[in-house]
Amino acid sequence: MHALNVKNLTKQYKNGLIALKGINLEVNEGDFFALLGQNGAGKSTTIGIISSLVNKTAGSVSIFGHDMDTDLDAAKLCLGVVPQEMNFNPFEKVAHIIINQAGYYGIPRKIAEARTERYLKKMGIWEKRDQIALRLSGGMKRRLMIARALVNEPKLLILDEPTAGVDIELRHSLWEFLAELNAQGTTIILTTHYLEEAENLCKNLAIIDHGEIIENANMKSLLNRLHIQTMILDLEKPITQLPPLDEYHGRLLDDSTLEIRVHKNQSLNTLFADLTRKGLNIVSLRNKTNRLEELFVNLIAESRGS
Amino acid sequence: MSIRSKQIYIAFQTIVQKEIIRFTRIWSQTLLPPAITMTLYFLIFGKLIGSQIHNISGYTYMQYIVPGLVMMSVMTNAYVNTASSFFGAKFSKSIEELMVAPVPNYIILFGFTFGGMLRGLLVGFIVILISLLFTHLHIYNFWIVISMATLSSMLFSVAGLLNGIFAKKFDDVSFIPTFILTPLTYLGGVFYSINQLPPFWKNVSIFNPIVNIVDTFRYGILGISDVNIVGSFVMVCAFFVVLCLWSLVLLQRGTGMRT
Numbered sequence: 001m002h003a004l005n006v007k008n009l010t011k012q013y014k015n016g017l018i019a020l021k022g023i024n025l026e027v028n029e030g031d032f033f034a035l036l037g038q039n040g041a042g043k044s045t046t047i048g049i050i051s052s053l054v055n056k057t058a059g060s061v062s063i064f065g066h067d068m069d070t071d072l073d074a075a076k077l078c079l080g081v082v083p084q085e086m087n088f089n090p091f092e093k094v095a096h097i098i099i100n101q102a103g104y105y106g107i108p109r110k111i112a113e114a115r116t117e118r119y120l121k122k123m124g125i126w127e128k129r130d131q132i133a134l135r136l137s138g139g140m141k142r143r144l145m146i147a148r149a150l151v152n153e154p155k156l157l158i159l160d161e162p163t164a165g166v167d168i169e170l171r172h173s174l175w176e177f178l179a180e181l182n183a184q185g186t187t188i189i190l191t192t193h194y195l196e197e198a199e200n201l202c203k204n205l206a207i208i209d210h211g212e213i214i215e216n217a218n219m220k221s222l223l224n225r226l227h228i229q230t231m232i233l234d235l236e237k238p239i240t241q242l243p244p245l246d247e248y249h250g251r252l253l254d255d256s257t258l259e260i261r262v263h264k265n266q267s268l269n270t271l272f273a274d275l276t277r278k279g280l281n282i283v284s285l286r287n288k289t290n291r292l293e294e295l296f297v298n299l300i301a302e303s304r305g306s
Numbered sequence: 307m308s309i310r311s312k313q314i315y316i317a318f319q320t321i322v323q324k325e326i327i328r329f330t331r332i333w334s335q336t337l338l339p340p341a342i343t344m345t346l347y348f349l350i351f352g353k354l355i356g357s358q359i360h361n362i363s364g365y366t367y368m369q370y371i372v373p374g375l376v377m378m379s380v381m382t383n384a385y386v387n388t389a390s391s392f393f394g395a396k397f398s399k400s401i402e403e404l405m406v407a408p409v410p411n412y413i414i415l416f417g418f419t420f421g422g423m424l425r426g427l428l429v430g431f432i433v434i435l436i437s438l439l440f441t442h443l444h445i446y447n448f449w450i451v452i453s454m455a456t457l458s459s460m461l462f463s464v465a466g467l468l469n470g471i472f473a474k475k476f477d478d479v480s481f482i483p484t485f486i487l488t489p490l491t492y493l494g495g496v497f498y499s500i501n502q503l504p505p506f507w508k509n510v511s512i513f514n515p516i517v518n519i520v521d522t523f524r525y526g527i528l529g530i531s532d533v534n535i536v537g538s539f540v541m542v543c544a545f546f547v548v549l550c551l552w553s554l555v556l557l558q559r560g561t562g563m564r565t
Contacts, residue, residue, distance in 0.1 A: 013565065048565075051406045055564045073310075073408035081406050087399035096327070097403075103320025104407035106313020148403075 001065060003029045003078075003156045003187035004050065009059035011045050011211075019045040021211040022059065027204070029064070029155075032182045033189045034198035034205035034219075036296060042211040043191045044084060047160050051081040064155055077105065080154030082145050084161045084191075090134035094125065097133060098148050105152040112151065119147035122177065139170045146174070150181075157181065158189045163197060175201060199223070199292040207299055214303040222295060230288035233258040236281035243278045259288065317409045318417050325421025329387055336387070337429060340379045344433045347375055348440045351497065362499055363530040372437045373524035374496030377458065379433045381519070384426030384459040385466035385487060388418050389479050392470025401563055411557040415467065415550060422463030423456065430455055443527060450526030450535070457542045458519045464549040471553065471562045490516045500532045515541055 006025040012018045020042050027033045037043045048054030050061055052072070061068045066075035088097050095116055102112030120126040123143035128136060133144060142162060149157060159178070163171045171194075179201060182188050192198055198205060199219065207215040215222065238255035248271065250260035258280070262271060272282060288294075307315070329336040348368065356367035363370075395401040404414055437443065445451055465482075473479050494516030500508050511517045518538035525531035556562070 051402075053402055053405055053564060055560055073410075076406065076408040079406070083402065085399065087402045089395070089398050089400040091331075092400075096324075100320050100324055101403055101407065103323075104317050104404055104409050106310075106316045106408070108316060152407075 001029050002062075003027050003031065003064055004189065005060075005062045006046070006050075007060045009046065009049060009061065010057045011042075011049065011054065012057045019211050020049075020056075020059075023208065023211070023213050025206055025213065025216070027156075027187060027189060029187055030182070030185060031187050031204055032178075032202045033187070034202035035189055035191045035208065036195070036198060036205060037191075037208035038300065041208045043208055044160060045211075046208070047081070047083075047158055047189075047191065050158065051079065051083075052076065053083075077152065078155045080149035080152060080157045082142075082149045082157070082159040082162050084164065086141055086145070088133055088141075088144070088148070091132050093130055094133055094136065094144055095120065095129035097144065098151050101148045102151045107152065115151050115153070116147075119150045120144075122150075123147045124173075139166050142166055143170075143174075154186070156187045156189070160191050161193065162190070163192065163194060171197070195293040195296055207296065209300055209303050212303075215299050219292075223292065228261050228263055229294065231260050231262055232286050232288050233260060233275075233282045234284040236283050239280070243280070245278075246274070248274070313408070314410060314413055317407070318413050318420075321404075321409075321414065321417025322420050322424070325387070325391060325418065326424060328391060329421075329425045336383070336425060337432065340383060340429045341432050341436060344375055344379055345436055347371070348437060352440055363528075365528055365530070366441065368441045369443065369528065370499075370524075371497055372434075372441065372443060373527045374494070374520045376430050376433045376437070377455070377516075377520050377523045378491050378494075378496055380426040380430035380455055380459050381462040381491065381516070382483065382487065383429040384422045385462040385469070386479075386483060387425040388422035388463045388466030389469040389473070389482070390466075391421065392418055392467055393473045393476070393479050396470070396473075396563060397476075405560075405563065411554055414557055415464070415553050418467050418470075419460055419463045419550075422466055423459040426459030426463065427455060430459070445527055446529035447526045451523060454519060454523045454526060454539070454542070457539070457546065458523075461515075461542055461546045461549065464546060464553055467553055468549060468556070471556050473562070490514055493517075495520050495532065515545060518542070 004025065004027040006023060008022045008024065009020050010022050011020040023042070023046065035043050035046065045054055049056045050063070052068070063075040064078045066078065068075045098116040098120065099109070099112045102115060103109070107115070117126065120129055123146055125136070125140050125143050125147070128140060133141065136144060146159070146162065163174055166174070175197065178188060190198065190202060202219055204218050205215070205222065206213050232253070235256045235258060239252070240255060242250065242252050242258070245260070247266070248260050248262065250258055253259050260271070262268070275282060352368035352371060356371070359367040361367070469479060469482050493511065494514055495511065500511045500517060503511060512533065518533050518541050521531045521533040522535050522538040525535055
């Protein structure tokens with residue numbers, strides 16, 4: 001079954017801006033799905049329509065088979081959303097925000113309180129339960145929104161840039177938590193600007209640009225399409241001029257850092273041997289960007305015809 | 307009760323509880339100011355100036371203005387509660403908590419309306435208690451008092467919701483109470499009997515719903531009225547139904563909430 005099925009979804013705002021140009025998207029049950037795109041590409045509009053915060057112009061959305069036009073309540077019962085921006089009353093107590101959200105889903109108070117404790121503990125902010133939300137740090141506010149989205153135990157969880165502005169330690173603990181949640185059967189859709197995050201977590205992805213889906217594929221098969229990777233090599237000794245590198249494209253970033261483009265078919269062993277022969281000893285190596293990021297930039301450029 | 311009905315009832319209960327917690331938490335902004343204002347009204351208009359005014363329909367001026375001032379507090383507070391709470395939810399985006407959840411629009415409508423009604427009635431009760439420090443009152447018809455207070459607080463609460471739906475900035479929330487509600491209230495027979503007006507203005511006043519509300523409530527307490535009691539109830543109910551339907555259409559469209 002599809003956790004999410006989007007057909008010909010179109011959104012034109014009153015000012016004439018066409019944010020979505022008839023997109024189609026299918027997300028399978030149990031998937032960990034990345035929806036990627038640059039700012040203004042249409043990601044948040046898509047999520048807004050799915051979560052009933054934005055009116056669509058045309059098309060249809062169904063969640064676990066429940067059409068949002070004809071079976072909205074059932075569709076909403078399957079859904080949890082963590083928005084990009086804070087959307088809670090900052091003067092309410094942390095625990096009340098979660099308990100009230102459970103109430104809106106019709107969850108009896110006792111169960112709501114138990115779940116509030118469970119998810120606030122899971123998010124590491126249980127000790128803040130009696131504080132007003134305004135006093136939480138940025139990272140804690142984001143964790144609060146995740147706990148709130150989980151209180152109805154949704155089958156489909158959508159997270160719109162959940163790790164934006166979050167410190168590294170928290171980001172890693174969130175990744176672990178989301179992976180665990182997905183392993184337990186929750187379908188997750190994630191939008192993020194940290195492509196490393198998408199590459200590490202997601203099984204499938206779609207890339208949206210100017211309101212159109214320009215790529216919808218399995219993560220592994222997409223990464224296999226990356227023919228050229230750009231590497232950054234740190235040299236043991238500084239050099240002033242780069243010797244000819246024959247079949248490799250390279251340039252000096254500074255006197256001891258070399259950027260080099262390596263084709264998928266070229267062996268790194270051969271590369272190192274060639275460089276050593278030319279008197280260049282390498283002390284460390286890293287990708288210039290992560291692989292998905294490189295691919296993402298290429299795909300966006302291709303779709304724009306540059 | 308079906309599972310869905312239970313869920314809907316819990317959602318309604320949650321909205322109402324949240325409203326009660328909100329206006330009792332900020333009691334110094336919601337409950338105290340009307341108590342102080344009305345004490346001053348009773349003191350200045352009722353005691354000081356009122357003692358110079360002759361009786362109206364056999365009641366002292368203080369006794370005459372008490373029902374009007376009670377209803378003024380009920381209507382204003384019911385209105386302001388819903389308008390500011392709903393706009394506040396839009397402003398903080400916490401309205402999205404309701405929009406993503408399976409809460410029917412009529413539950414959002416009645417949840418906020420009920421919350422505003424409770425604040426209006428609570429303030430009305432406080433004002434009645436204060437009035438007893440200045441004069442004695444007897445209730446002529448308890449049911450008319452209760453039903454008119456409840457109905458009018460619900461009516462003004464829905465009107466406040468409409469204001470909250472349309473409001474785009476904080477100024478919009480105070481515009482209607484300042485420039486429409488207050489003048490209508492002062493011209494609504496709180497401080498005078500419309501029988502004292504020239505015939506033309508008396509006939510115009512009859513169409514002011516606040517005149518009908520105040521006078522019907524006064525009838526419930528004192529047993530005197532310048533308006534048709536049944537007509538007033540019909541008018542308030544009709545306005546309530548119309549505003550409810552309008553609110554439902556706006557909530558359905560997502561006016562002021564969904565882009």
